Ligand SMILES: Nc1nc2c(ncn2[C@@H]2O[C@H](COP(=O)(O)OP(=O)(O)OP(=O)(O)O)[C@@H](O)[C@H]2O)c(=O)[nH]1
């Protein structure tokens with residue numbers, strides 16, 4: 001049947017189609033409660049006729065599943081008296097389930113009696129004989145679970161029989177025994193299979209009821225955009241899954257797992273599901289989502305999804321959702337820490353995973369262990385929160401290893417842009433090269449002088465000429481080449497550790513071996529040393545052993561550190577003539593020497609180390625403040641940086657840098673006061689305990705000289721916000737509060753901010769003391785020390801950090817701000833004043849620094 005696929009590009013999927021599909025699925029699987037809420041939300045007419053039947057069916061299937069198959073038989077006979085009579089297969093299966101239950105319960109005599117009475121009559125028909133034999137075999141084993149016919153005791157078999165029973169009853173009541181969605185999936189599978197078989201041929205297929213559009217282009221079969229059936233399936237499945245969401249636990253993860261390597265196009269689907277929410281009023285699914293508390297999100301471990309979520313939550317569309325910021329990761333592909341998702345809805349990758357997923361609803365039929373028999377969830381744990389009236393959350397904690405990179409390469413256009421170029425922490429493994437091997441060499445003309453071959457003689461004399469002697473006359477024997485060292489160095493050309501995320505293993509080359517035939521040429525008597533492997537990192541990178549000590553702080557361009565030393569080359573030995581060897585061995589006391597001299601000859605192996613590289617932004621000014629205060633907007637207003645700006649918290653996930661031009665009032669010297677600004681992610685209360693984005697990014701403040709506190713003057717309680725940020729800084733490192741800082745009261749274009757400006761300024765100026773702030777006087781040694789303590793404590797609670805100052809000092813005991821300026825960075829109001837204050841603070845810093853310099857110089861001179 002030939003059909004022009006373009007016909008399908010325009011087809012719109014009717015909501016009523018989806019509703020019917022969903023409804024039939026719910027009826028089929030006896031999801032009563034869900035059915036009711038769905039009917040209420042979607043405005044579908046309630047299929048009242050089915051409800052009563054459904055309840056009965058539910059009871060029967062439940063009995064079959066729960067190991068009460070005789071009861072199931074009895075109930076089935078009540079509902080449909082001739083069903084089992086006409087369907088002997090099903091009858092046999094149900095009875096055999098009971099038999100299996102008796103065997104499991106070690107009631108062998110009873111089982112035997114039951115089999116004789118109820119099962120053996122089936123043996124008259126040949127097709128049951130084999131089955132009967134299998135069941136009887138169970139009796140022969142002491143541990144039937146370990147017998148070859150163990151599957152008869154498994155949950156899967158029980159499930160299979162229960163499904164069969166369910167379908168039979170449905171068919172008996174003139175309902176389709178397969179749901180619409182199952183049929184659609186079957187069709188999709190058929191089409192996919194035929195695509196696989198017939199690739200290479202032009203292929204156009206149409207299958208009822210919605211049709212598939214496939215196109216043959218340049219030797220490839222392309223599924224055209226309007227792949228209607230698939231769309232229908234996806235939409236219906238999405239809807240179903242959110243209906244059944246609270247029932248999902250580990251199963252959902254299973255589906256998600258599958259998803260992680262699924263087709264790129266589902267990226268789009270994830271978005272389109274989110275798009276439904278745009279017109280929430282007309283979207284019944286969304287209402288369902290609202291009442292159940294679930295939302296579609298594709299779990300790719302990418303921040304962009306988290307962002308979509310936050311956006312939706314903030315716009316009030318998903319009132320019952322909560323967002324755990326733990327989902328945010330510092331690396332583009334890896335979840336670095338366990339994260340939590342409370343919201344999930346996905347389209348499983350394959351029809352079978354879809355069915356498995358959908359089957360796992362516990363609305364009526366809970367089957368613990370159904371999947372876990374076959375799939376490992378070792379990295380998944382889950383816990384359920386108590387249901388609240390409006391929402392039922394299913395919280396899942398999981399760790400996702402790696403999203404397939406194929407997804408990012410196959411169709412980059414379809415991916416959402418990764419907005420941040422900055423990745424500030426990475427673990428790399430480096431290995432230095434092994435040393436080259438030495439060799440055991442023949443001493444020419446020492447043996448076999450009776451060997452008459454002319455060629456060999458020549459060769460020997462050539463070898464002889466290549467031996468060198470030192471001035472004592474001893475032979476200089478060649479040594480295996482030194483293995484390559486690994487050096488990490490600060491390179492001005494690099495601005496992020498991103499590349500190291502893509503390649504996290506570095507191996508230096510091994511040293512050259514001494515030629516096995518003889519020796520190296522005289523120039524190479526030290527063997528072939530392998531080149532040093534030099535790894536460039538951005539200036540400001542701190543190199544640590546993984547979970548260990550600090551090795552170096554590459555703060556200046558060109559700073560470098562040798563992180564792994566190459567192995568030494570093995571030495572070469574002259575083979576002693578047989579008759580002298582014994583004597584030599586007894587004479588020598590060198591314990592390293594063994595019979596074959598291997599120990600000395602083999603090159604040393606290189607070292608392998610895992611290193612943690614942490615980039616600390618090198619900036620003069622650090623912007624701090626609560627999320628949404630306008631830090632990124634400020635950076636964009638006064639520098640050429642283009643950070644992401646949006647009205648939801650945690651838009652900024654990694655620091656953004658911008659360059660501040662020099663002070664124009666200085667004329668020709670304007671460039672001299674050029675400074676770098678770092679816009680940091682928002683801080684929230686409890687950040688030091690890991691809330692929000694945690695506190696790790698605060699390490700970037702380490703190298704700043706001046707802080708700018710950005711406060712949203714139009715917020716509820718700006719002074720409290722200001723105190724919160726200060727408190728968090730204090731908990732992280734009290735020394736930050738001693739740095740010169742400027743407070744920027746932002747958003748004064750809003751009436752709320754403008755009206756309170758004066759009072760806010762006064763209140764803020766009241767917090768703190770008059771002590772003249774001075775720049776922290778850190779020697780490089782101090783700095784290294786403080787880096788190591790800071791990082792060493794990174795995972796500990798601050799309460800564990802003993803710091804007397806922290807305990808004793810109140811916020812009021814730290815210096816006041818140098819200035820408080822009201823601005824609107826968005827509207828450009830008083831930005832120049834603010835710049836003036838920032839520059840003044842920078843100048844002040846520089847002056848005090850210069851004032852310090854001479855004294856240090858004199859100390860050195862003395
Ligand atoms: N009215 C007004 N809105 C502003 C002003 N400055 C920033 N905004 C808005 O405030 C919102 C947050 O701005 P961002 O610059 O992203 O805030 P942020 O502090 O970087 O936020 P995080 O990155 O989440 O920490 C955006 O919608 C801005 O448009 C301002 O001066 N006036």
Ligand SMILES: [Mg+2]
Pocket residue numbers: 631632633643644645651652679680681
């Ligand atoms: Mg920001």
